[in-house]
Amino acid sequence: MFALKRRTKGEVIFDIINNLVMLCVCFLTLYPIWYVLVNAFNDGNDAMLGGIYWWPRIITLKNFEAVFASPGIMLAMAITVAKTVVGVAVHVFFTAMVAYALSRRDLVGGKIYILIGTVTLFFNGGLIPTFLLNRDLHLLDNFLVYIIPVMFSFFDLIIFMTFFREIPDGLDEAARIDGANDWSILLRIVLPVSMPVIATIALFHGVYQWNDYFTGIIYINNVDLQPIQTYLFRVVAQSSSNTMMTAVQGSAATRTVTSQSIKLATMVVTTLPIVFVYPFLQRYFVKGMMIGSIKG
Structure with missing residues (x-):
């Protein structure tokens, strides 16, 4: 003892x-x-x-x-719930898809893609170029303005990629022997065993989507498309x-x-x-x- x-x-x-x-x-x-x-x-x-x-x-x-x-709060709440659910689903799937590709060590030019993505962690185009881009994409007063601009995050990709690289290579090799392609491996093997990281990214992005009021202020003039946080901002203002x-x-x-x-x-x-x-x-x-x- x-x-x-x-x-x-x-x-x-x-x-x-x-x-x-x-x-x-x-x-x-x-x-x-x-x-x-x-x-x-x-x-x-x-x-x-x-x-x-x-x-x-x-x-x-x-x-x-x-x-x-x-009269507007219930509609604003519905918009917020919809953009949070849809936004999280699209963001998690798209980011996981790209992360799975970059986690493959045999991907041609993978290091270059990662280097380019790393630059975006420190520099961005700024508010005015972003606004002009979304305007040209016809996203003003469009529900998709809550989804498309934030459907991918390189920071979240790094978390996904780190987790995917820790999955044993034997799972991938066994699936390919059985005739599975990359989509089957991602959807039937990789994502089901990645619930911890999926929940983490979903929580990150879900909190962002729920609390985001700035997008509604800049890009939405139609009050029927404003989220609850923008509604609250206008109430407080x-x-x-x-x-x-x-x-x-x-x-x-x-x-x-x-x-x-x-x-x-x-x-x-x-x-x-x-x-x-x-x-x-x-x-x-x-x-x-x-x-x-x-x-x-």
């Missing part, structure tokens, strides 16, 4: 200080979220009096009723939230709803869905982040 090493006084002090610092960081990170949630469930007029920090003083759902009464207040005007809700409470409730509505999805992908995400870091 090995005797437990006695900790020195300096190690104990370091652990205490380290834990206190981490607790402060966690508090500073989580409290703003809690504050928004508390005030979103509180009576709007009562919240204007101040003093609400830890728990709602007058609990109400009128703020959320006002949010969902807005409007000091009086006229659109939502008009939706509930004349009802009993106007006595308890304010523009500030509507903004906070909208933030909660737009944030919670992606927060609920994360725990289901966390175990794949943690494993996927370790890809390529440990050999053996």
Whole structure:
């Protein structure tokens, strides 16, 4: 039996200080979220009096009723869900397809392609050339503007490629002996055994798609195609939230709803869905982040 090493006084002090610092960081990170949630469930007029920090003083759902009464929010939510689902599927498949080709050591010119792709990690064309390109591709006021420009990422390709190169060559060779071509190997062998990395990239891109509001501001003028984050941006930008207040005007809700409470409730509505999805992908995400870091 090995005797437990006695900790020195300096190690104990370091652990205490380290834990206190981490607790402060966690508090500073989580409290703003809690504050928004508390005030979103509180009576709007009562919240204007101040003093609400830890728990709602007058609990109400009128703020959320006002949010969902807005004629555009449900359509914006549907656009966001659609672009997230379609965008993740297209991005994962297209990036995995290119990564599989570049992971093949017998690919002619593979190193040159990787070098060219690496340059794009540090340089891009800029906002104006990108806008002109999307305009010439007829992507303005087009749902595909959420999908095509981001269907490929060289950073995600590196993660895919690292994982694919760790798959035993015997699987590939056995499949080719059985008559499988590259498409069959990718779809029936490589992708099914790559769930950790697929979940990781899906989570990366899914969070991006859900939180992206800039694309809707730059490329979308049709309000019927704006995502929920762009909708939220415009709500917050409007000091009086006229659109939502008009939706509930004349009802009993106007006595308890304010523009500030509507903004906070909208933030909660737009944030919670992606927060609920994360725990289901966390175990794949943690494993996927370790890809390529440990050999053996």
